[in-house]
Amino acid sequence: xxxxxxxxxxxxxxxxxxxxxxxxxxxxxxxxxxxxxxxxxxxxxxxxxxxxxxxxxxxxxxxxxxxxxxxxxxxxxxxxxxxxxxxxxxxxxxxxxxxxxxxxxxxxxxxxxxxxxxxxxxxxxxxxxxxxxxxxxxxxxxxxxxxxxxxxxxxxxxxxxxxxxxxxxxxxxxxxxxxxxxxxxxxxxxxxxxxxxxxxxxxxxxxxxxxxxxxxxxxxxxxxxxxxxxxxxxxxxxxxxx
Amino acid sequence: xxxxxxxxxxxxxxxxxxxxxxxxxxxxxxxxxxxxxxxxxxxxxxxxxxxxxxxxxxxxxxxxxxxxxxxxxxxxxxxxxxxxxxxxxxxxxxxxxxxxxxxxxxxxxxxxxxxxxxxxxxxxxxxxxxxxxxxxxxxxxxxxxxxxxxxxxxxxxxxxxxxxxxxxxxxxxxxxxxxxxxxxxxxxxxxxxxxxxxxxxxxxxxxxxxxxxxxxxxx
Numbered sequence: 001x002x003x004x005x006x007x008x009x010x011x012x013x014x015x016x017x018x019x020x021x022x023x024x025x026x027x028x029x030x031x032x033x034x035x036x037x038x039x040x041x042x043x044x045x046x047x048x049x050x051x052x053x054x055x056x057x058x059x060x061x062x063x064x065x066x067x068x069x070x071x072x073x074x075x076x077x078x079x080x081x082x083x084x085x086x087x088x089x090x091x092x093x094x095x096x097x098x099x100x101x102x103x104x105x106x107x108x109x110x111x112x113x114x115x116x117x118x119x120x121x122x123x124x125x126x127x128x129x130x131x132x133x134x135x136x137x138x139x140x141x142x143x144x145x146x147x148x149x150x151x152x153x154x155x156x157x158x159x160x161x162x163x164x165x166x167x168x169x170x171x172x173x174x175x176x177x178x179x180x181x182x183x184x185x186x187x188x189x190x191x192x193x194x195x196x197x198x199x200x201x202x203x204x205x206x207x208x209x210x211x212x213x214x215x216x217x218x219x220x221x222x223x224x225x226x227x228x229x230x231x232x233x234x235x236x237x238x239x240x241x242x
Numbered sequence: 243x244x245x246x247x248x249x250x251x252x253x254x255x256x257x258x259x260x261x262x263x264x265x266x267x268x269x270x271x272x273x274x275x276x277x278x279x280x281x282x283x284x285x286x287x288x289x290x291x292x293x294x295x296x297x298x299x300x301x302x303x304x305x306x307x308x309x310x311x312x313x314x315x316x317x318x319x320x321x322x323x324x325x326x327x328x329x330x331x332x333x334x335x336x337x338x339x340x341x342x343x344x345x346x347x348x349x350x351x352x353x354x355x356x357x358x359x360x361x362x363x364x365x366x367x368x369x370x371x372x373x374x375x376x377x378x379x380x381x382x383x384x385x386x387x388x389x390x391x392x393x394x395x396x397x398x399x400x401x402x403x404x405x406x407x408x409x410x411x412x413x414x415x416x417x418x419x420x421x422x423x424x425x426x427x428x429x430x431x432x433x434x435x436x437x438x439x440x441x442x443x444x445x446x447x448x449x450x451x452x453x454x455x456x457x458x459x460x461x
Binding site: 081101231 | 306318329334354368370371411
């Protein structure tokens with residue numbers, strides 16, 4: 001079965017329905033599946049529950065789905081950089097479930113690995129633990145968290161072969177590998193599409209079994225959220241440790 | 243004279259040890275990296291999936307695929323490794339990170355920490371803070387001793403009990419403020435101890451600005 005599709009709209013054809021749950025990879029604007037997000041916007045599908053560490057920024061990434069009111073609920077760890085998000089949330093139009101970032105990552109990993117629940121010490125004694133089972137192991141308290149599994153996951157990778165084997169680049173990896181495993185259907189966008197055998201099998205981050213459909217996206221300028229630089233001759237901040 | 247932000251960061255850097263893997267929060271904690279002693283090997287972890295964080299890039303060399311947890315462009319080092327968010331928080335939760343230095347809104351005398359939400363205000367989320375304080379072996383808070391209101395009022399931040407929603411319970415080992423340094427017996431009943439004064443600051447001044455109970459054992 002051919003996994004590679006011509007474009008994002010074709011790759012998502014038949015997969016979108018109102019009220020569905022979608023996982024979207026990325027941290028801030030780094031490693032976000034932007035062309036697939038654009039196609040979801042174009043489709044007009046609505047009442048989405050979106051699981052993503054952040055909610056994009058105004059007009060970029062998931063911010064585009066907020067503009068069109070396609071998102072009913074976000075499951076995220078931090079949404080600070082989005083004015084439209086704040087407006088809709090304070091107006092009661094948008095629900096948010098905050099998860100500690102590590103708990104969110106592990107819930108997704110667990111969901112993809114067939115683990116319905118796990119215990120973590122993160123959040124014990126805080127609002128996050130309210131209404132959840134707390135159990136003691138070896139004298140310490142842990143809170144039970146549930147695995148997450150979505151209808152659809154969309155991820156961004158650096159290189160992919162036509163079998164769906166993926167390699168991510170630098171910190172654009174973030175939530176993408178776990179999300180690729182934790183949905184009924186995962187669609188990947190890759191910056192470089194290659195033939196099987198061109199990626200060293202030892203270097204593959206996400207094995208192709210997790211990827212049902214994929215598209216090749218043109219290399220374009222990626223957005224930077226916080227451009228921080230130093231001038232030549234200036235002391236390094238932070239200095240090269242060692 | 244109270245300590246400046248830089249002096250607080252310099253004091254926090256004294257908690258670093260050779261071979262440490264360290265996570266630094268946003269704000270004053272980030273400045274700690276300027277004071278890593280020469281010859282000491284310290285690897286900085288960025289919880290979005292990187293160990294061995296390098297300095298900001300030169301202008302024109304920014305890489306959108308290479309950012310820290312504050313979404314700032316950074317660089318890599320020869321020691322750098324990249325990994326997923328679940329591996330990253332496996333390091334954190336599994337107790338493999340030696341030290342976390344972070345900011346706070348409130349700290350209680352038993353080591354409770356509040357730094358993620360103020361009821362009634364827009365909540366941005368806790369990000370990785372709850373995972374870091376629950377999982378990292380040693381947690382050092384760097385913060386102003388009191389919260390200054392826009393009207394010039396001052397509210398204590400070192401309290402008997404936090405009144406803001408908690409980030410973690412019994413998690414803080416040390417608090418460095420602009421006025422001095424406290425240790426906290428977070429797992430025992432030893433409470434909070436004042437161990438250092440900033441130059442020119444008196445114990446009386448600290449008592450007046452601290453709501454939580456503490457004993458004094460100055461070096």
